[in-house]
Amino acid sequence: MHSNQRFHTRIHFYLICSLFFLSETNARIWYVGPTRPEKNWWTIQAQVNSGDTISIDSALYEDVPQVVWRQNRLLIKSTSGFPVLRAGNKIATDQSNGKGIFVIAGNHCIIQSLHFQNCKVVDHNGAGIRLEGKNIMIRQCIFSDNEMGFLCGAIDSCSVHMEQCYFKQNGSEMNPGYQHNIYVGHIDTFSLKYSTTIDANAEGHELKSRAKFNFVAYNYIGNIASNDSRNIDLPNGGISIFIGNIIEQGNFSANNNLFGYGLEGLNNKAPHQVYLVNNTLINKKNKGNFIQVANGTEKLFAKNNFFGGTITGGLINGSISMLDTAANRIFANLNDAQFRDVANGDYNLTQNSPLIDQGIIILDSIGSYYLRPDHSFIPDTNYTSRRMDTKPDIGAYEMSFPSKILDHPYFQKKSGILLVGNEWSFTPDKSGELLLISDFQGHAILKKIFKDKNSEIIHLADFPTGLYYYVSSAQTGIIFKN
Secondary structure, three states: OOHHHHHHHHHHHOOOOOOOOEEOOOOOEEEEOOOOOOOOHHHOOOOOOOOOEEEEOOOEEEOOOOEEEOOOOOEEEEOOOOOEEEOOHHHHOOOOOOOEEEEEOOOOEEEEOOEEEOOOOOOOOOEEEEEOOOOEEEEOOEEEOOOEEEEEOOOOOOEEEEEOOEEEOOOOOOOOOOOOOEEEOOOOEEEEEOOEEEOOOOOOOOEEEOOOEEEEEOOEEEOOOOOOOOOEEEOOOOEEEEEOOEEEEOOOOOOOEEEEEOOOOOOOOOOOEEEEEOOEEEEOOOOOEEEEEOOOEEEEEEEOOEEEEOOOOOOEEOOEEEEEEEOOEEEOOHHHHOEEEHHHOEEEEOOOOOOOOOOOOOOOEEOOEEOOOOEEEEOOOEEEEOOOOOOOOOOOOOOOOOOEHHHOHHHHOEEEEEEEOOEEEEOOOOOOOEEEEEEOOOOEEEEEEOOOOOOEEEEOOOOOOEEEEEEOOOEEEEEEEO
């Protein structure tokens, strides 16, 4: 990969892996906790203004009423640890408003390090977080035992981004098949990285997305003990990229394939294309197939993937205009792959694995999303860099790992969240420094090289209001453009 390709890729993986700090005129930090004057967020919801921070102390918060956050640019985060927001009867019996623990109706919000638990509502659609506004980032959050983990419907010009999150046993026995760990409606872009979504209940999916564009990388998406449906369901087509994931179907799944695409109609805007690169797909049932796509799917790009376990229904089913496959490996007996610990779901390679150095180097890109893997998933919500000495190994892992990516010198950079208007004064750390600003879809909006270390005004008047990434050789972060 060329140096500029690595630089672009970092935008999607590195920029926001440190804690956020919001800088805004007159913004306020609200502290909530059992020992604080404000015991929970319910008491302050009407006083909070756009741009404020709600900082929640680590504790159990049980049976707090539903809150609808209508303010924009909120940062709602833990002060420390993982506060548990456990829903109870106040939400479950709310006949007129019951939707979720948090309903995010404002735009450009960030939720970090909270545990959403046990949300149930009258219509059996209770979510840990329900999104009704535009653009959200969810980091290091846990969603367990809700009817829906995360839920959003159809929202124009909306992006949803999740990193290092954990979803487990969300679903509803009262309405089987319609509640999921993650449900994303008709939006522009959805991304999921470095996360675990496991054991959806009651024939739900670990991930269901109707987004036009999906980027899913370096996650564990699987079923071990629950009666889920297929692990991944992308019912309306569009462009979807899956890189470096472990996708596992267990014995109790109610469906016979792991990955579905376009099976409710290719209703998203074309093109309808799927890209699968260096994933490890495991079927532990005694029957089934791996990939089911709608007839009329334009392209399936599948390279360097491992398919292991039972294949009674075929590997890939459906009529595809262009099937571009190479260097995939199929093993009916998982033990033949020489994984570290199949019984316990550890699909790292041992030194005798026949998957080592059997892949091909991939230089393709979809827009600014490069298809060559450069990370690997670590249970349950962590990741490492992935380096290939010669040819890549097959599947989600290389034989040997370097240190965790969070120890990478990149994370010693200055980082944060900035609120800016039409002009932003940027001071480079050195001559020749490159500054890149990208939107949340990964498209480069502005690229500038500084001749010296003098501050210069970056003109942003033509940027629509919203969230943007910025990265330079010494600084990273997020811009809130007013």
